Amino acid sequence: MTRTRGLLITAAIPVLLLGACARPGTAADAGAPAAGEPITESATADPDSVALRVEYRGGFVPPQYLLGRLPVVTVYADGRVITDGPVPLIAPGPALPNLQVQQITPERVRKLTADAVAAGVKTGTDFGSPGVADIPSTRITVATGYGTETAEAIALNEAQADDPALTSAQKTARAKLKKFVEQLTALDDATEPYRPAEVAALARAYVATGDGLEGKPVDWPGPALPGDALDKDLDIRCVSVTGAEKDKVWAAAEKANQQTPWVSGGKQWSVLFRPLLPDESGCESLRSAG
Template sequence: MRLVLAAAAVVLAACQSTPAPPSGKTVALRVEVIGGGPLRPGTVTFPEFVLYGDRTLIRADGDVPVEHHLTREEFDRIYDRARSAGLETARTFDEQAPDAPVLEVVFGFDGGRSVTRITAPDRESPGEAGEVTRAVVVDPERDLSSPHQPYAPERVAVVAGTSSGAAEGPEWPLEPLAEGVALNGGRCAVYDAAQVHEIRSDTTWTSRGVAYRVQVRPLLPDEADCAALTHQP
């Protein structure tokens, strides 16, 4: 009886030490590359992909992100691969490389999350940083057999950075760009997607006599506003 109870205690402890994935629109895994040299004011990135607890995966795919609805098997394969790489524990791999890009990985679980950052990520690296970098690569042909469609956000952020030289380009049709909130050296405002459906990223507009280059950044389901686009060191 004592042996049975001891074995049961070991199994229970093992289960308790492995948190379950999150549910709903809580981030299960988010992979994004940030920085990489001097950036223009107002530069904003889009993640390589974000996987949510309800098995929705949204990934970058050229100019138009795509949305997948994964099977349980697909979700488990991607999530467990990240877990096996040790992403439940937050770590920082700092190579002290000026202007190098940083790979930021958010690993979510029921009741919390951890954030791992890798400076100058290299998939060929033999160490732990390389292992993590390889573990969070999603190959659409290998990992994503489920149907997908273009991601249709409800809201988008418009991030504007001032352009050098004289004002040029058409007049911005919405609120003055200078009135947006500060973000990455530029200004950011959030609109319903229908309001800016004809505006394209990396185009120049004039607002109150100042030229701005704008980026249109779809907001993800877990991103409420411009503050969600700021990455803390």
């Protein structure tokens, strides 16, 4: 049996939606698309630029998971789609997430971004606040030819259809957005494991759970833990690794689980492994997560 992390769910072809002159509908371009429709052509796109991303924010989860949480799905300018895939339903779970990557066409990237805007991914769209607590919000970001649009809906999957805290317009907007996210996360192209160029390790002092599931301590094969402070208030620290050092850490993590004690500097550490995505670099890129 498997479960999906979160609440679910390479050729460089320049397609990102960055090239734009006047805003749609201005006199500068009589043939411009209608307001709200993304401009979808550019000859200067960075293949690692994010065209579309769905991620969870907030919620009542341990702070290290807030900082290390992976996006549900990211669509890049060159057509790579990286998703957080299913993992075995065992306790403790694997140390590494099951990231998957697939390749879609430039035409499909353009259609997905246009579909996102049509589904309400526009900065300022009102999705209301349902009467539920401690549930993450779903944030969708889409790059268009005239800027980045972001929409965020609290408890998109959990709110009841008849929630009295929501207006009729908000319920309609949420239903449209939810349908789009479900379609996006159900992309069925062939996938393969994603192997990152860099991995971040979020470290805290190890505390035994007392449930009998703790594994045998393992010598840490990377740079000394715990690393630099990622969140001083929560005492979560981070190191990142690349190249041959990353390969050693990855190989060791493949044999470990989420409760494995890692030994570095004569102390034991709990480590959350966070593969960095193509648009991310170093621990600093995780600082704004949550």
